[in-house]
Amino acid sequence: MITSANYSIDGKSYNLNKEQGNTWSDVNQAPNEAGLYPIGISVSNEVGQTSYIDNTSSKFNLNLRVSEDVKNDISLIEYLPEYLQDIKEFKLIMEAESQKFNELYFTKDKTLDMQFVDYMDIEAITRYETFLGIVGEGTLEQRRSYIRALYSKGDKLSENSIKAVVKSITGGKALVKFFGGDEALNPNPGQGTLRVQVLSPDMNINYKFDDIIRAIAPYMPAHIKLNIIKYFATWEDISEAYTDWQAIKEASSWQELYNYIPPEIQI
Numbered sequence: 001m002i003t004s005a006n007y008s009i010d011g012k013s014y015n016l017n018k019e020q021g022n023t024w025s026d027v028n029q030a031p032n033e034a035g036l037y038p039i040g041i042s043v044s045n046e047v048g049q050t051s052y053i054d055n056t057s058s059k060f061n062l063n064l065r066v067s068e069d070v071k072n073d074i075s076l077i078e079y080l081p082e083y084l085q086d087i088k089e090f091k092l093i094m095e096a097e098s099q100k101f102n103e104l105y106f107t108k109d110k111t112l113d114m115q116f117v118d119y120m121d122i123e124a125i126t127r128y129e130t131f132l133g134i135v136g137e138g139t140l141e142q143r144r145s146y147i148r149a150l151y152s153k154g155d156k157l158s159e160n161s162i163k164a165v166v167k168s169i170t171g172g173k174a175l176v177k178f179f180g181g182d183e184a185l186n187p188n189p190g191q192g193t194l195r196v197q198v199l200s201p202d203m204n205i206n207y208k209f210d211d212i213i214r215a216i217a218p219y220m221p222a223h224i225k226l227n228i229i230k231y232f233a234t235w236e237d238i239s240e241a242y243t244d245w246q247a248i249k250e251a252s253s254w255q256e257l258y259n260y261i262p263p264e265i266q267i
Helices: 088-113 122-132 140-153 159-170 210-219 235-241 245-249 254-258
Strands: 002-009 012-015 035-045 050-053 063-066 174-179 193-198 225-230
Touching: 035 122, 122 140, 140 159, 140 210, 159 174, 159 193, 159 210, 193 210, 210 225
Parallel strands: 193 225
Antiparallel strands: 002 012, 002 035, 035 050, 035 063, 174 193
């Protein structure tokens, strides 16, 4: 017997609600941008077994097509002499041909947009990620941000390029410092360390913090450690560190909670 079910689309997961007749459903808003979105569905039973299916299964067409309205800007009947515009046969012919011309211009504009990362839809960015040899993660906008970050990095890592990567992903700033192996404040004594402190993000951006690591780590020299510090805390970070009110009570003061910084990520 199924005890829970959820589905994922555009990098986000949603719960399905149990209805009468042992059916499960959900009413949710489709993604804002047009495209063909793969869907994944996960179901669990009373003994904890979980099954997962997605669009790779040949038995199911688990894709959501979000269409965009075609603007009707072209009206060919206006190009006919006025004495022909009221003839029924001409009106029907011009309406049909006008629709095709509108679709043609829409496709032309869409094809041009797909050449730019900021406007790529889910299908175009998937093809582009395949060309780059990377696997897309997160929502459509997060995947765009990651590719922009790769572009902003340039041919090699530097303080400016790392700051550009962080800004592309979170919209915020970063503090970048390199420690020599023998420096007193080096968190990894005896080994060179690159420390990146990511400051507060732009709260209007739905960023994926792990993308900073994905963008920087592959280009790090093997003999240098990479320390990435989330130099701010979200409520999610605090709830993971202080799992209940008892843990909060055991803190030395509210200032400790206020100053909490998540543990650094070391690679």
